[in-house]
Amino acid sequence: MAPSASAVLSPVDRAALAAALGDRLRRRGMPVTLTSLATFTRALEAAPPDDVESLYWTARVTLAGRADDLAIFDAVFDAVFRDAAMPVEGRRQRPPVDTGSPADVWAGLDAASGVDLPGQGLPWHTLPPVVSCDDDPPGGTAVPERLPSALAALATTPFEELDEADLARLGAWLEGALVRWPTRPTRRRRVHPHGERIALRETIARSRRTGWETMALTRTRATRQARPVVMLADVSQSMQPYATAYLHLMRAFARGGSAETFVFSTELTRVTLALRHRSAAEAVAGATRLAPDRYGGTHLAASLQALLRSRHGNTLRGSIVVIASDGWDADEPEALAAAMRRVHRRAHRVIWLNPRAAAPGFAPLVGSMAAALPYCDDFLPGDTLQRLRQVIDAIVDA
Amino acid sequence: MRDAADVRRRLDDHDYLADIGLSTALYLSLELGLPLLLEGEPGVGKTAAAKVLAQALDVPLIRLQCYEGLTAAEALYDWNHQRQLMAIRLSEARHEKLAEADLFSEEYLQERPILRCVRYAGPHPPVLLIDEIDRADDQFEALLLEFLGESSVTVPELGTFHAASPPVVVLTSNRSRDLHDALRRRCLYHWIDYPSPERVVEILRRTVPSAHVSLIASAARFVGHLRTLEVEKAPGISEAINWVAALSVLGATELVREDVLATLGALAKTPDDRDLVAAAVSDHAFG
Numbered sequence: 001m002a003p004s005a006s007a008v009l010s011p012v013d014r015a016a017l018a019a020a021l022g023d024r025l026r027r028r029g030m031p032v033t034l035t036s037l038a039t040f041t042r043a044l045e046a047a048p049p050d051d052v053e054s055l056y057w058t059a060r061v062t063l064a065g066r067a068d069d070l071a072i073f074d075a076v077f078d079a080v081f082r083d084a085a086m087p088v089e090g091r092r093q094r095p096p097v098d099t100g101s102p103a104d105v106w107a108g109l110d111a112a113s114g115v116d117l118p119g120q121g122l123p124w125h126t127l128p129p130v131v132s133c134d135d136d137p138p139g140g141t142a143v144p145e146r147l148p149s150a151l152a153a154l155a156t157t158p159f160e161e162l163d164e165a166d167l168a169r170l171g172a173w174l175e176g177a178l179v180r181w182p183t184r185p186t187r188r189r190r191v192h193p194h195g196e197r198i199a200l201r202e203t204i205a206r207s208r209r210t211g212w213e214t215m216a217l218t219r220t221r222a223t224r225q226a227r228p229v230v231m232l233a234d235v236s237q238s239m240q241p242y243a244t245a246y247l248h249l250m251r252a253f254a255r256g257g258s259a260e261t262f263v264f265s266t267e268l269t270r271v272t273l274a275l276r277h278r279s280a281a282e283a284v285a286g287a288t289r290l291a292p293d294r295y296g297g298t299h300l301a302a303s304l305q306a307l308l309r310s311r312h313g314n315t316l317r318g319s320i321v322v323i324a325s326d327g328w329d330a331d332e333p334e335a336l337a338a339a340m341r342r343v344h345r346r347a348h349r350v351i352w353l354n355p356r357a358a359a360p361g362f363a364p365l366v367g368s369m370a371a372a373l374p375y376c377d378d379f380l381p382g383d384t385l386q387r388l389r390q391v392i393d394a395i396v397d398a
Numbered sequence: 399m400r401d402a403a404d405v406r407r408r409l410d411d412h413d414y415l416a417d418i419g420l421s422t423a424l425y426l427s428l429e430l431g432l433p434l435l436l437e438g439e440p441g442v443g444k445t446a447a448a449k450v451l452a453q454a455l456d457v458p459l460i461r462l463q464c465y466e467g468l469t470a471a472e473a474l475y476d477w478n479h480q481r482q483l484m485a486i487r488l489s490e491a492r493h494e495k496l497a498e499a500d501l502f503s504e505e506y507l508q509e510r511p512i513l514r515c516v517r518y519a520g521p522h523p524p525v526l527l528i529d530e531i532d533r534a535d536d537q538f539e540a541l542l543l544e545f546l547g548e549s550s551v552t553v554p555e556l557g558t559f560h561a562a563s564p565p566v567v568v569l570t571s572n573r574s575r576d577l578h579d580a581l582r583r584r585c586l587y588h589w590i591d592y593p594s595p596e597r598v599v600e601i602l603r604r605t606v607p608s609a610h611v612s613l614i615a616s617a618a619r620f621v622g623h624l625r626t627l628e629v630e631k632a633p634g635i636s637e638a639i640n641w642v643a644a645l646s647v648l649g650a651t652e653l654v655r656e657d658v659l660a661t662l663g664a665l666a667k668t669p670d671d672r673d674l675v676a677a678a679v680s681d682h683a684f685g
Contacts, residue, residue, distance in 0.1 A: 057419045
């Protein structure tokens with residue numbers, strides 16, 4: 001290695017520094033590849049940093065690969081290089097939730113994963129307090145019946161009358177119920193006998209077999225691609241009896257394809273990653289932990305605005321948006337109408353699920369529901385298993 | 399370029415004010431020969447950075463605008479099929495035998511931006527701007543991997559072309575889609591933040607030299623204020639520049655309500671935003 005003019009790092013083994021910093025970052029949950037560590041080491045040699053500021057940028061440009069990582073990177077960097085004098089013995093006592101504090105870099109994995117949100121350990125809702133099904137997989141030893149016959153009885157039972165075991169069975173059925181996925185045409189083309197456009201390259205390549213005499217034309221047609229699906233479920237007080245069933249529905253879509261899923265009550269929470277867990281009970285419990293405000297009031301308009309503002313707002317473009325809510329909203333109906341107008345403009349199709357719509361004589365008299373309806377392409381009840389089947393068909397055929 | 403400060407100075411000469419983060423990223427990209435992935439909100443100067451870098455290095459800028467369905471035929475290379483068909487007819491007329499190597503030779507190869515970069519003959523490598531990569535689909539990202547990793551392009555019929563010296567590659571993304579890790583792994587990464595109010599003033603002074611000083615200061619403050627409101631499309635630096643230029647064309651030296659309302663179109667890009675900005679004008683204390 002060339003002798004470096006660096007004032008900061010001259011006596012330091014660069015490889016060891018890079019490896020140690022990479023290790024810190026990885027322990028905080030930021031993915032650091034070996035390639036980027038090598039790049040960092042090369043960068044330290046190519047541009048020896050004169051001060052902490054230039055070291056910061058050299059490290060950030062080479063190690064942090066995405067915008068989501070920058071917060072972790074800053075915390076670790078500050079802890080390592082800017083607040084070097086740290087009380088080491090006090091580290092375990094720090095609250096691990098406080099990500100702003102540089103000290104939690106030292107808290108290690110076990111402490112960081114034990115982040116407690118209010119309500120952890122409680123089941124998603126407290127219907128009949130029977131044996132928890134969290135430990136037994138659905139359809140385990142206690143229920144020897146085959147699923148279809150067991151489900152047949154549930155087909156027309158409203159969700160609020162189902163107990164936890166029934167809901168688990170419903171979740172297991174939903175997982176297998178999604179076999180197709182909505183698609184959209186793309187601008188990408190592929191060779192197909194029923195194609196409508198002649199592909200010159202393939203045609204000439206094929207004419208090689210016939211002495212460069214073109215005997216058959218090769219045609220292409222547009223391919224189809226999965227259409228994005230965005231689902232939002234209301235988990236406020238009034239939707240409590242239906243929340244678990246809709247979570248199972250969202251889990252089927254989050255696992256079966258690439259749906260983005262959110263729950264909202266007073267604020268919007270993304271639950272896609274939690275719902276992808278392979279165990280249904282774990283997934284629903286994970287989503288529970290993420291939504292600290294469940295069974296509170298409803299801020300439907302504010303939640304939709306938050307979705308549009310967030311970086312998932314772009315996912316809405318050309319997507320199928322499914323909103324499951326009874327439309328009882330604490331926000332002004334005008335605010336909801338404005339938000340729905342924007343959602344409707346961005347989305348390919350908006351489907352609203354209202355479990356109360358199944359009641360005889362239902363009319364959307366609630367101000368917010370009436371305000372939102374003009375911007376919905378479909379309005380479905382979705383309060384029983386049978387009707388959920390129709391919901392899935394509506395989404396897939398949209 | 400000697401170091402990050404030098405990059406910064408040279409960009410400054412071309413009226414692009416880079417902060418230390420961006421200049422370090424550009425310098426490292428040049429020095430290590432790695433592509434640079436720039437992300438940031440729309441209108442913070444990602445594309446402009448690449449353009450100015452090409453000017454500062456005094457090399458040509460080759461631009462590839464990405465869109466869905468972009469394929470190798472538009473980005474890497476294509477064969478001139480019409481000429482191939484002609485060659486087939488000609489050889490028939492002359493009763494010559496035509497081998498495959500005759501049809502797929504460099505004569506019939508059409509360069510597209512990436513291959514043009516790799517085969518560029520000048521003394522210094524060009525700057526390749528791959529703009530809004532998030533608009534292309536992930537199949538296209540996979541096409542780029544060989545070029546980004548090895549600065550080479552393989553044409554199956556001809557062989558692999560290697561760049562004499564690796565071109566300077568700048569990719570930009572608006573994050574409308576998450577890019578694949580394989581692509582990120584091959585690039586340096588820099589997130590461009592919206593600059594601080596003082597830097598906005600500096601940038602505006604440089605880019606709209608005709609504008610009055612006090613106009614620039616209050617315009618920068620007003621744009622900063624707008625960004626704290628819940629607008630659908632938050633104004634970026636490029637909107638601010640357009641707006642101040644519009645005000646300056648109208649002859650404004652101070653931020654006056656009538657002028658602001660007349661030039662709303664440069665700032666607010668949706669009807670809802672227009673109403674919101676108009677309301678903010680009434681609340682905002684000018685001067």
